Amino acid sequence: MYILDTTTTTSNFDLPNDIAKLLVDPKTYSNRELLHAVYTWARATNPFGRAIIEGFDPFWVATKHADVSAISRDSSLFRNGDYSVVCRSKAAIDYIISVTGSPHIVKALVQLDGDEHQKLRALAQSWFMPDSLLKLDERIRRLARRCVDRLAQYEGGPIDFSRDIAPYYPLHVIMDILGVPSQDEAKMLVLTQELFGGEDPELNRRKEEVTSDNEVLAKNLLAVVEDFRHYFEKLTSDRRRNPRNDMATLLANAIVNGEPISDASRLGYYIIIATAGHDTTSSSSAIAMWALSQFPDLLPRLQADPALIPQFVDEAVRFASPVSHFMRTAAADTEIRGRTIRKGDWIMLCYGSANRDEAIFDKPFEFSIDRKEARHLAFGTGPHVCLGQHLAKMEMRILFEEMIPCLEGVESAGELEMVASSFVGGPKHLPLRCFMR
Structure with a gap:
């Protein structure tokens, strides 16, 4: 149990300094007990407080489900594109602006607003709707069986599920949809880990400690984006010459308002599909396996009643909450919980906190597959709700x-380790012993 220093504040709506600093420290996110101690304190004591941290622009912190949901749904008042959608230091954002001309490292759907966002989202939305995905059922099922066969090769022996199993199945699925050949999947995985794990010394490009208050992180991330750019420019050229039934062909030849989409918009689209399209799913799948190792009655219950598997999946997604936050920028003066929010104010939406909100979830820190209503915000809500939620x-x-009927048991073989990332993260190492029937 953590004792938090909550004594130093500058006003009745500012967060204590130590609490605020923890919210921007990537190490906090690798220690979920500490992270949720911070979130729980904030929900109970100052659910919409302001963080004042040296080296960062001030920002408000929304930790309650109701506030995160309401802000997410009002995209005209709380915008994505006006400032960084990721909480980064002033030095990092200033460096990104100096290179890209904007506070964003890419121009993806999550950095867009209004009509531009709606029209670009519509390009690919039909590919990820349930009716379209039904056509992929058997193809995805074959890949799932391959994943189970791979797991069976480690019968009874220790395996790092997060490293050796979890990434590859959703990676295969999304790369097949995108049109990236199988021999390039390993490259896409490394680039994804370098992008989302930019704050983690085990995963980032330089394999070194990166503090949250300088521009080194920004330089690393922009280098990763440049590698994505080189790769997808070649893929775009190929699909213009040799069109296929894949997302790359759609993006390479996309037309909006009678004009080809910009190179920046195309690159952003490629990157969000090639990264978020698998990383968050692998994190949630790893948490699901962790749950099987922690609660021995879960596996036999799922085997006796496979109809519970969708609820099991949804609870794993809630518990994982792989996207820790997005930022929004107020487009006009407004009021939240009696506090005046000025035009241009920056707001952190804490999804992991919203998904543990005691006002919404009964016993929120328990892993329970008996939750009848899926009200978690792990996929977001409103106009920017995750495009790939149905696929995930x-x-x-x-x-x-495919896996549950084949398992005899799942046991822990070591400590769960989480990625040190204040933005997108999940299990980095999950040592398990899996016994097959």
Whole structure:
């Protein structure tokens, strides 16, 4: 149990300095007990407080489900594109602006607003709707069976599920949809880990400690984006010459308002699909396996009633909450919880906190597959709700429909280690022993 220093504040709506600093420290996110101690304190004591941290622009911190949901749904008042959608230091954002001309390292859907966002999102939305995904069921199921066969090769022996199993199944699925050949999947995985794990010394490009208050992180991330750019420029050229039934062909030849989409928009689209399209799913799948190792009654219950697997999947996604936060910028003066928010103010939406909100979830720190209503915000809500949420849930459902009947038991073989990332993260190492039937 953590004792938090909550004594130093400058006003009745500012967060204590130590609490605020923990929210921007990537190490906090690798220690979920500490992270949730911070979130729990904030929800109970100052659910919409202001963080004042040296080296960062001030920002408000939304930790309650109701506030995160309401802000997410009002995209005209709380905008994505006006400032960084990721909480980074002034030095990092200033460096990004000096290179890209904007506070964003890429121009993806999460950095867009209004009509531009809606029209670009519509380009690919039909590919990720349930009716379209039904056509992929058997293809995805074959990949899930391959994943189970791979797991069986480690019968009874220790395996790092997060490193050796979890990434590859959703990676295969999304790269198949995108049109990236199988021989390039390993490159996409490394680039994804370097992008989302930019604050983690085990995963980032330089394999070194990166503090949150300088521009080194920004330089690393922009270098990763440049590698993505080189790769996808070649893929775009190929699909213009040799069109196929894949997302790359769609993006290479996309037209909006009678004009080809910009190179920046195309690159952002490629990157968000090639990274978020698998990383968050692998994190949630790893948490699902962790749950099987921690609660011995869970596996036999799922085997006796496979109809519970979708609820099991949804609870794993809630518990994982792989996207820790997004930022929004107020487009006009407004008021939240009696506090005046000025135009241009920056707001952190804490999804992991919203998904443990005691006002919404009964016993929120328990892993329970008996939650009848899926009200978590792990996929966001409103106009920017995750484009791939139906695919993610389908992938996980099919994986565990194939895996659960084949398992005799799952046991922990070591400590769960989480990625040190204040933005997107999940299990980095999950040592397990899996026994097959």
